[in-house]
Amino acid sequence: MASLALSPAHAQSGASAGTTVPSAAPVRDIQTKAALLGVDYSPDGKRLVTCGLGHDIVVWDVASGRQTLLLKGHADDVVTVKFSPNGRYIASGGVDKALILWDALTGEILRKNTDHTDYVRDVAFSPNSKMLASAGWDGQALVFDTFSGQRLATLGAPAKAAASATTYDKAKTAKGRTTNMTSVAFNPAGDELLTASGDHTLRVFDTGTWQQKFVLNGHTDEVWDARYSPNGAYAVSGAWDNTARLWDVRQQKVVYTIPAHVSDVWGTAFSPDGQLIATCGGDRKVRLWDVATGLLVQDVSADRHTAEVENVTFSPDGRTLASVSRDGSCKIWAVPGSEERLNAYTATNMEKWGRKSEFEKSDEYQKRLAKRADREAAFRQEGSQKMLASYGNTANWQSFVLSDYDADTEYFTLLSPLFPAPYRVKVAPREAERFRESFARVAYGTPQFEYQNGGITLRQATIMAPIDGSSKSFTITQ
Known part of the structure; x- marks a missing residue:
């Protein structure tokens, strides 16, 4: 796998170099009475779900900023909340040691699980929504069948807290112990689960066998959050050592280290196109970093959050970024584009x-x-x-959907969530039906990208489709 075109090994901050990096004004500001700890967008981007030191979970309409659902079921503070990729479920975990599965439309509790023996720090759905994973302060990552609730895997082992270990503190996010599990995330293919923990490591597990594949070492303090890139080739992690790190997952090495914050890093996220990394932390900041260059693109929040920022998440279309803070606010920010990155x-x-x-x-x-x-x-x-x-290494640019076929021009239309304009591929009518049937199995060749009108577009790429027992080459063009 090709590595990113980056040098040196440590990312640079434009701010630290003396360059003025702009902040942003939130496009929406939702204020609540209690500290907020978790946030996630619905798959269609129309709703946000938040949780925190109140026992309730709130679903918000993004366009109006109004509450649409109130989920009641936790007996203590709620630490984490996520929508399922299919939009049908919401999962949450909290200090009451409960992992709850909700109906995302009605707010009804579908299942309440208390297998963890300490508070639930993070939850994650598999890409097909059929598996639900949780990370616990008890040192366990548990995986369940979403529909039946059957436990599929137990990763790690329960461990008693050391005498000096810090317990949950409502007033602030506190360090734990080396055995705690802090984060879980499935890769886009669903065949790997990434965990982060207090022993300074990230671990990758095979979801077919649930055996550990490898360990990523590099952080010098507790790792608090870790996420896969949209194409699964990279991962980002944030830790108590005040850094975020970009990892080449296949080569099992750090691509670069981001001097992200002057305090601990609580949350990390990749933009849907894989070109930006968002970080947030104890210094009350939300920042955006360029994956291609390692530079700070925008100090998003400046001083607009007045307490620790606990979590960040991009909207599915990548146009906005939501952050939640212990100041009780959920702020939605406009995401800078390629021109701002270049500037x-x-x-x-x-x-x-x-x-x-x-x-x-x-x-x-x-x-x-x-x-x-x-x-x-x-x-x-x-x-x-x-x-x-x-771009070719970090973006999931191959996510084309085959659309209509025009027999007169002999072109299929291809649609992509990354590129606004449709693409096309020329296929003779005699091969069109077999091409459609085999499209899910095509292999993509080396792409050619170009920068125009302030954005990155695909100029051309080849695809190899299995037709009549052999692989035939076709060309994607605009």
Whole structure:
């Protein structure tokens, strides 16, 4: 697997380099009376679900900011909440050690599980919604069949707290112990489960055998959150060591380390196109980082959150980002696009280039500054090339849906959630039916991307389709 086109090993922060990085104003601000700890978008992006130090879970209409459902069933604070990918369920976990499955439309409790012996820190559905995993402060990650409730796997083993271990504290998020499980996440294919824990590691399990495949080491303190990229090739994690790390999952190594916050990192998330990483933490900040360059794109929240930010999540279309804080607010932010990413890269490098060296003569410095426009254009070109180089590795660009066929032009229409305009592929009428039948099994060749009109688009790609016992090449074009 190709690695991202990044250097050096540690990501750089535009802010730390002296560059002014813009903040944002929330496009919606929902204020509640209790501290908020968890948040998630519904698959259609029309609803948000939040939970926190109140015992109730609230579903909100994103467009109006109004409450649409109130879920009552937990006996103590609710720490985590997630929608299922099919939109039918909501799962939640809390301090009462309960894992609850809800009907997402009616708010009815479908199942309440108390297999954990300490509070439930995180929950996750498999991509097909058929499995539900939970991470517990008891050192266990449990996996259940969503429909029947049957336990499918127990990962890790219960462990008693050390005498010095910190118990749950309503006032703030507290460190635990080296045996606690803090996070669970399925990869997009559903064949791996990623866990994070207090022993500073991430672990990857095979969901067919439930055997551990490998361990990712690198963090120097408790890992608090870990998520897969949309194409499953990478993962991001946040920890008490104040960093977020991007991992190449297949090569089992750190791609770069992000100096994300001046305090612990509570939450992480990939944008749906895999180009941005969101982090949040104890310093009350929400920040966006460029996956292609490792640079800070936007210090999203500035000082608009007044307490620890516990969680972040992108909308399914990638246009907005929601954050929840112990100040009781859920804020929704507009997500910067490719042009803002390119501007951040250019500004950071121009700031470095514009510094006068201690050993540089004044007249030489002035001559160099006279070439500022050329240098800025070169940095923009360099930045766009870095973005294009990494896009094929990080974006799930192969997620095409086969649409209509026009026998007169001999073209199938292809639709993609990443690209607004439709694409097409030329297939002769005599092969069209077999092409449609085999489309789910096609293999994609090396893509060609281009940067235009402030965004990244696919210019061309080949696909190999199994037809009549052999593999035949076709070309995707705009």
